Amino acid sequence: MLLRMSSLFLRTLREDPADAEVPSHRLLVRGGYIRRAAPGGYTYLPLGWRVYRNIERVIREEMDAMGAQEVHFPALLPREPYERTNRWTEYGDDIFTLKDRKGVDYLLGPTHEEMFTLLVKDLYSSYKDLPLWLYQIQTKFRDETRPRAGLLRGREFVMKDSYSFDVDDAGLDASYSAHRAAYIKTFDRLGLDYVIVAAMSGAMGGSRSEEFLTPAESGEDTYVRCTNCDYAANTEAVRVPAPASLAYDEVPAAHVEDTPDTPTIETLVALANSRADLRRNDRDWTAADTLKNVVIKVAHPGGKTEVVAIGVPGDREVDVKRLAAQVHPSLVEQFTETDFADNPGLVRGYIGPAALGERKPAGVRYLLDPRVVEGTRWITGANEAGRHVFDLVAGRDFVGDGTIEAAEVREGDPCPNCDSGTLVMARGIEMGHIFQLGRKFAEALDLRVLDENGKQVVVTMGSYGIGVSRAVAAIAESTHDDLGLCWPREVAPADVHLMATGKDDSVFAAAATLADELVARGLDVLYDDRRGVSPGVKFKDAELLGMPTIVVVGKGLVDGVVELRDRRSGDREDVAVDAAVDRITAACRP
RNA sequence: CGGGGUGUAGCGCAGUUUGGCAGCGCGCUGCGUUCGGGACGCAGAGGUCGUGGGUUCAAAUCCCGCCACCCCGACCA
Structure with a gap:
C-alpha cells in the first residue's frame, strides 16, 4: 500500500490544539x-x-x-x-x-x-x-x-x-x-507496556478479576506494586493485611476526658500532647493512635438507605473509590447536616464506638478497618461534644459488626502478599x-x-x-517522545515514511521508484512526495507522524546513498541506493 | 453533579477593562525566489465574534438566559 502525502487527507498542526491536554x-x-x-x-x-x-x-x-x-x-x-x-x-x-x-x-x-x-x-x-x-x-x-x-x-x-x-x-x-x-x-x-493487577469486579459481580493497565501519568486508575514480590493491584482491590492481635493486660481501663474544641484529629492530637495528664510517657501521640469514625449512607438498589459508620486509623482518609467498590452495586452517599439532625445519637466530630453497632440504639452498622485488631488501643470520640475516650481497647471495650477495606492506601504500606515488601503507587490506563x-x-x-x-x-x-x-x-x-508519535511496528499506519527532499526531479524519481519497490515487497509506504515543501517541514512531519522507519532520499543521492532512520532510537545509516530495498525491508521485518 | 477556566478565520491567539471600520501569527490560493531541520517577497481568499434575548444612535465589548469545550473533584468494566 502506497500513501502519497501530496494527496493524503491529512493536515498536521504546527501548534498544540488548545483543548488537548494529555x-x-x-x-x-x-x-x-x-x-x-x-x-x-x-x-x-x-x-x-x-x-x-x-x-x-x-x-x-x-x-x-x-x-x-x-x-x-x-x-x-x-x-x-x-x-x-x-x-x-x-x-x-x-x-x-x-x-x-x-x-x-x-x-x-x-x-x-x-x-x-x-x-x-x-x-x-x-x-x-x-x-x-x-x-x-x-x-x-x-x-x-x-x-x-x-x-x-x-x-x-x-x-x-x-x-x-x-x-x-x-x-x-x-x-x-x-x-x-x-x-x-x-x-x-x-x-x-502493561501490568496485570488484581481488580474489583465492579458492576459485573463475580469473583476473580484482573486488569491490564498501561502505566501512564494520564491514566485514571491508581494501582500499587510491591517492591519485593510480583504483587500488583488496583488500589480498590488492595487487601490490607490484618496485624496480629496485641496483648492488653497492661492497658488501663478506658477513661473519658474533657477535650474541648477538638473536632478534628489534628486538634485532638495536639491537645493530648500538650496536656500533662494526657501525655504519653514513652512517645508523643500521633494521628495513628486515634480512631476516626466516619458516617456515610449506603443506598441499596432496592431503594433502601442504610447509615453505616466506618472506623479507620485517624491518620488515614476514607478513600471514596475503595469504599464505593466495597459496597457496589449500592451507592455511597454523604451524611449531611440534615442527617446529623435526624440522628441525635451521632455527635459530629466526637462519634465513638460506644454509640455504634447494629445492636446499639442508633442501629448504625459499624465496620472497622482491618488494622483495628483485638488489643489495639485508641483515642476516639466519647459521643459528647468536647469529650474523647482514651485507652479504648478493641476486643475488650468495643467490637465492630465487621471489617471493611475503605481506608486510603499509601505508598510504603506493607505488601499483603509477602513479608518484606512495601507498596509503591502508580497510575495507569485500563486496557x-x-x-x-x-x-x-x-x-x-x-x-x-x-x-x-x-x-x-x-x-x-x-x-x-x-x-x-x-x-x-x-x-x-506509552510510546511517544518529545518529537511526536512513535508507533510500534505492528500498529503503525505504514512501515516506512519515505521522504524526498530538495527540488531535483532525479530525487523524486528515485524516491518514487524506491517507494514502488518497497510496496512490491509488501511494505506499506507513506511517501512524502510534496513538491515545494521545505525539508524542515518534512522532517518535522515525519517525526510527528511516527512511522517506525524513516527513509530520506535527498542530497545523498549524488553519492548514491539514501538515509535510513529508526524513529524510536534515532539511529541513522547511509545505504547504497541499489541495496536500499533489501536493507529497508530487513529493517521493517526484524 | 460541585469548583475553576475558556469560546473571535482551518489552528494558535490579541482585541472585551473604558461600546465606535474585526486584527496578528501559522495554515490556505496565485506569481517569483529558496530547497537536509517548521524559508522569503509581493498579491489574495477566508469570520452569523458559541447561541438566544436585552440595553444603546451604535455591541466581540455592557446586562440576562442557554450551549459547548478544557482542568480539578464526584462518578465510571
Missing part, C-alpha cells in the same frame, strides 16, 4: 489522526483509521487463535434483557436510552453480557457444547458525565468483548486462564479487564444446560474486554 490526545490531533466530532466522539482520519484497524486486526487474530468465535450484535438493544438482570436501573444514567415511535424503550449497548447469554441459551442446551468462547468487536455507548482526553474516555468507543461459557468452576478457571494468556500475547504484539462472572447472568436469564447425568445446571460465565479505540490512545501515550 500527550496522546495532543499528538493524535496534531498529527491529523483524529478530529473531535461530538462530545466524547471522534472521527478517525485515514492515518488514525489505519492504526485503529491494525489494533483491531491483532486483537482479532489472537482471539481467533485461542479458539474464540467472532459474532456481531446490534448496538441498539431492547430493554427487557437488561431489566431482567437489573442493569437497566443499576447502570442508571450511564446508559443511553431511547424510545422508538411506538414509545418502546431501547438502549445503546454499554456492554453485552445479557445478549450473549441469551444467544447461547437460544442455541445450546448440553454440556457437550461447552466450553464455548464468543466475542465481538463492537461500538459501545456510555453516557459518561465527563468524557476526557480524546480517545481515552469517550461516550462512544469500540470494545472487544468476549464471554466464556462453562459447565463448572474448573472450566471457568480454564477459560479465564486461556483469555489471560491470549491478552498477554495481544498486548505484547501491540507494543504496549483490558478479565473476570469470572460466575452464574449471575446465567441465573438471571436462566441459561442452563443438561450435564452428563441429565441434570439441569446453571452455566458459569467469564467476561473479558479490551478497549480497542482506547488502545489507539494508550499506545500513543
Whole structure:
C-alpha cells in the first residue's frame, strides 16, 4: 500500500490544539489522526483509521487463535434483557436510552453480557457444547458525565468483548486462564507496556478479576506494586493485611476526658500532647493512635438507605473509590447536616464506638478497618461534644459488626502478599479487564444446560474486554517522545515514511521508484512526495507522524546513498541506493 | 453533579477593562525566489465574534438566559 502525502487527507498542526491536554490526545490531533466530532466522539482520519484497524486486526487474530468465535450484535438493544438482570436501573444514567415511535424503550449497548447469554441459551442446551468462547468487536455507548482526553474516555468507543461459557468452576478457571494468556500475547504484539493487577469486579459481580493497565501519568486508575514480590493491584482491590492481635493486660481501663474544641484529629492530637495528664510517657501521640469514625449512607438498589459508620486509623482518609467498590452495586452517599439532625445519637466530630453497632440504639452498622485488631488501643470520640475516650481497647471495650477495606492506601504500606515488601503507587490506563462472572447472568436469564447425568445446571460465565479505540490512545501515550508519535511496528499506519527532499526531479524519481519497490515487497509506504515543501517541514512531519522507519532520499543521492532512520532510537545509516530495498525491508521485518 | 477556566478565520491567539471600520501569527490560493531541520517577497481568499434575548444612535465589548469545550473533584468494566 502506497500513501502519497501530496494527496493524503491529512493536515498536521504546527501548534498544540488548545483543548488537548494529555500527550496522546495532543499528538493524535496534531498529527491529523483524529478530529473531535461530538462530545466524547471522534472521527478517525485515514492515518488514525489505519492504526485503529491494525489494533483491531491483532486483537482479532489472537482471539481467533485461542479458539474464540467472532459474532456481531446490534448496538441498539431492547430493554427487557437488561431489566431482567437489573442493569437497566443499576447502570442508571450511564446508559443511553431511547424510545422508538411506538414509545418502546431501547438502549445503546454499554456492554453485552445479557445478549450473549441469551444467544447461547437460544442455541445450546448440553454440556457437550461447552466450553464455548464468543466475542465481538463492537461500538459501545456510555453516557459518561465527563468524557476526557480524546480517545481515552469517550461516550462512544469500540470494545472487544468476549464471554466464556462453562459447565463448572474448573472450566471457568480454564477459560479465564486461556483469555489471560491470549491478552498477554495481544498486548505484547501491540507494543504496549502493561501490568496485570488484581481488580474489583465492579458492576459485573463475580469473583476473580484482573486488569491490564498501561502505566501512564494520564491514566485514571491508581494501582500499587510491591517492591519485593510480583504483587500488583488496583488500589480498590488492595487487601490490607490484618496485624496480629496485641496483648492488653497492661492497658488501663478506658477513661473519658474533657477535650474541648477538638473536632478534628489534628486538634485532638495536639491537645493530648500538650496536656500533662494526657501525655504519653514513652512517645508523643500521633494521628495513628486515634480512631476516626466516619458516617456515610449506603443506598441499596432496592431503594433502601442504610447509615453505616466506618472506623479507620485517624491518620488515614476514607478513600471514596475503595469504599464505593466495597459496597457496589449500592451507592455511597454523604451524611449531611440534615442527617446529623435526624440522628441525635451521632455527635459530629466526637462519634465513638460506644454509640455504634447494629445492636446499639442508633442501629448504625459499624465496620472497622482491618488494622483495628483485638488489643489495639485508641483515642476516639466519647459521643459528647468536647469529650474523647482514651485507652479504648478493641476486643475488650468495643467490637465492630465487621471489617471493611475503605481506608486510603499509601505508598510504603506493607505488601499483603509477602513479608518484606512495601507498596509503591502508580497510575495507569485500563486496557483490558478479565473476570469470572460466575452464574449471575446465567441465573438471571436462566441459561442452563443438561450435564452428563441429565441434570439441569446453571452455566458459569467469564467476561473479558479490551478497549480497542482506547488502545489507539494508550499506545500513543506509552510510546511517544518529545518529537511526536512513535508507533510500534505492528500498529503503525505504514512501515516506512519515505521522504524526498530538495527540488531535483532525479530525487523524486528515485524516491518514487524506491517507494514502488518497497510496496512490491509488501511494505506499506507513506511517501512524502510534496513538491515545494521545505525539508524542515518534512522532517518535522515525519517525526510527528511516527512511522517506525524513516527513509530520506535527498542530497545523498549524488553519492548514491539514501538515509535510513529508526524513529524510536534515532539511529541513522547511509545505504547504497541499489541495496536500499533489501536493507529497508530487513529493517521493517526484524 | 460541585469548583475553576475558556469560546473571535482551518489552528494558535490579541482585541472585551473604558461600546465606535474585526486584527496578528501559522495554515490556505496565485506569481517569483529558496530547497537536509517548521524559508522569503509581493498579491489574495477566508469570520452569523458559541447561541438566544436585552440595553444603546451604535455591541466581540455592557446586562440576562442557554450551549459547548478544557482542568480539578464526584462518578465510571
